[in-house]
Amino acid sequence: MSETFYEVLRRQGITRRSFLKFCSLTAASLGLSAAAMPKIAQALETRPRTPVLWLHGLECTCCSESFIRSAHPLTRDVVLSMLSLDYDDTLMAAAGHQAEAIIEMVKEKYRGNYIVAVEGNPPLNEGGMFCIQGGRPFVEKLKETCADAKAVIAWGSCASYGCVQAARPNPTRATPIRKVIADKPIVCVPGCPPIAEVMTGVVTYMLTFDRIPALDRQGRPKMFYGQRIHDKCYRRGHFDAGQFVEAWDDESAKKGFCLYKMGCKGPTTYNACSSMRWNGGVSWPVQSGHGCLGCSEDGFWDKGSFYDRVTGIHQFGIEANADVIGGAIAIGTGAAIAAHAAVTALDSLRRRAGNKDAREGIEA
Amino acid sequence: MLSQNDVQEAKARGNLAYSLYIYEAPLRLWHWANSIIMLALAISGYLIGSPPPTLTGEAADHYVMGNIRFIHFVASYLFAIGLVARVYWAFAGNIYARQIFLPPVFNKEWWKEVLFELRWYLFLEHTPKKYLGHNPMALLMMFFFFTILAFGMLLTGFGLYAEGADDGWMNALFGWVAPLLGGSQQTHGWHRLGMWIMMSFAVLHVYAAIREEVLSKHSLISTMISGWRMFKE
CATH class of the missing domain: 3.40.50.700 (NADH:ubiquinone oxidoreductase-like, 20kDa subunit)
Structure with a gap:
């Protein structure tokens, strides 16, 4: 036994x-x-x-x-x-x-x-x-x-x-x-x-x-x-207020504002760091001034930069993020519309002129 | 010139041929409400991913991100409820209410009309056709870039929203989305890309409506306001 x-x-x-x-x-x-x-x-x-x-x-x-x-x-x-x-x-x-x-x-x-x-x-x-x-x-x-x-x-x-x-x-x-x-x-x-x-x-x-x-x-x-880092983060109040670190070592960083814009993956990472912390509760990444890397998420090495909020979508082969691809689509659509409208205007002008010629031809 | 089917239908309705009631009131209401909701969703959604410049002072004095997210969530509920109501109206309303859900993809004649419209937009045809409901090209675009995409945006959006909801119905309904797409971060990326595509389509939609109104000599914009399609000429 x-x-x-x-x-x-x-x-x-x-x-x-x-x-x-x-x-x-x-x-x-x-x-x-x-x-x-x-x-x-x-x-x-x-x-x-x-x-x-x-x-x-x-x-x-x-x-x-x-x-x-x-x-x-x-x-x-x-x-x-x-x-x-x-x-x-x-x-x-x-x-x-x-x-x-x-x-x-x-x-x-x-x-x-x-x-x-x-x-x-x-x-x-x-x-x-x-x-x-x-x-x-x-x-x-x-x-x-x-x-x-x-x-x-x-x-x-x-x-x-x-x-x-x-x-x-x-x-x-x-x-x-x-x-x-x-x-x-x-x-x-x-x-x-x-x-x-x-x-x-x-x-x-x-x-x-x-x-x-x-x-x-x-x-x-x-x-x-069961919860994301962001849900229990002690800097969450600054996120809700709209107070962000914009660059390393800026005034906001010294004040301990939210690291969202520095690419913190807290909002998309499930772990207990923000409640249990590390090394016997001494500290954890966000407390030490650096964003969460999302290390407990599936494939976190392949999800683009640790320092971007809007990260890469791998299906597009290159490291392009939603804003780059989406922006290109929006600009492309806008340019296409402008060009199409211009051609439409020219075309109708031309045809109006053509009709006029035809009418003048009949009159003559 | 009316397409074959439309001419027959116009004939069946007798003397209404030059002014037909196309879009019923609930559909029109949904259309304009939806345009405002989508604009609110796109702007608030863009700001969630790329927040406005940081604010100074005490955190307790501000609630900017909280408000932006609140607007996004309320608008997304309205969008979802509107879409459900719109699906109901596809059953309850007239045949034009069904168009954007069921493009007649097995109808060869319809595909010919799509090709015709493509040639028209490429300046290869000089006389535009008139349609009672959506023109076939517009319908095809609408089906992919609104109907399908809207459900995609709902799934990814509520998939992300469900992450904040514990084991409730929200999680049961949409909790599977984020893991399927490779995690929360990827889902955010796809949701944002969907926003860009939808907004690009919205601009295209407005442009095409104005252009057709001017060139094809039948009403489009006022049709979506009054419900009546006028055929000038």
């Missing part, structure tokens, strides 16, 4: 008092009511803990870097201790064949009852040869590991959408997890990287409640990706 979450904690010297604090904090960060706290505590005390296997495909490890900086130390300890017991090739002590054996062991022992968390994505071109682990393509390892999993977590924009390695022209054909794994529930946690507390929150939710959180159309947990 595998030990419970609570037993793991107690073994690590965490008091019951701290444990209960963690439970209520978790309930709060997941947006649940106070009544959920005893449920979380009970689940963690009685349920055998679910192993998590953390795989790394084509990625930059920024998701891991973010994750290990989770603000609440207990959250970090709790989740990390669970993960390191199982498999995370970046964080675990084991290496080589020993490490790879763990995957096999978990697959057999917890068949259909473990979670696979994937950081990065598999490249599919050339048979997946652009990402080799343990002497074989990552895509094979991914498929095999996910085959007996209960659910899959896609960490970051890489695993969720493809991110920079899938940006045009995507030479390695880096492919998001949901296009490779079709038969498992997938939770997408986009961001480059995602916020640490969002990551631990998702894992804690899945481990304690033994189910995946409510997801939106794009497979993102609604509790963290």
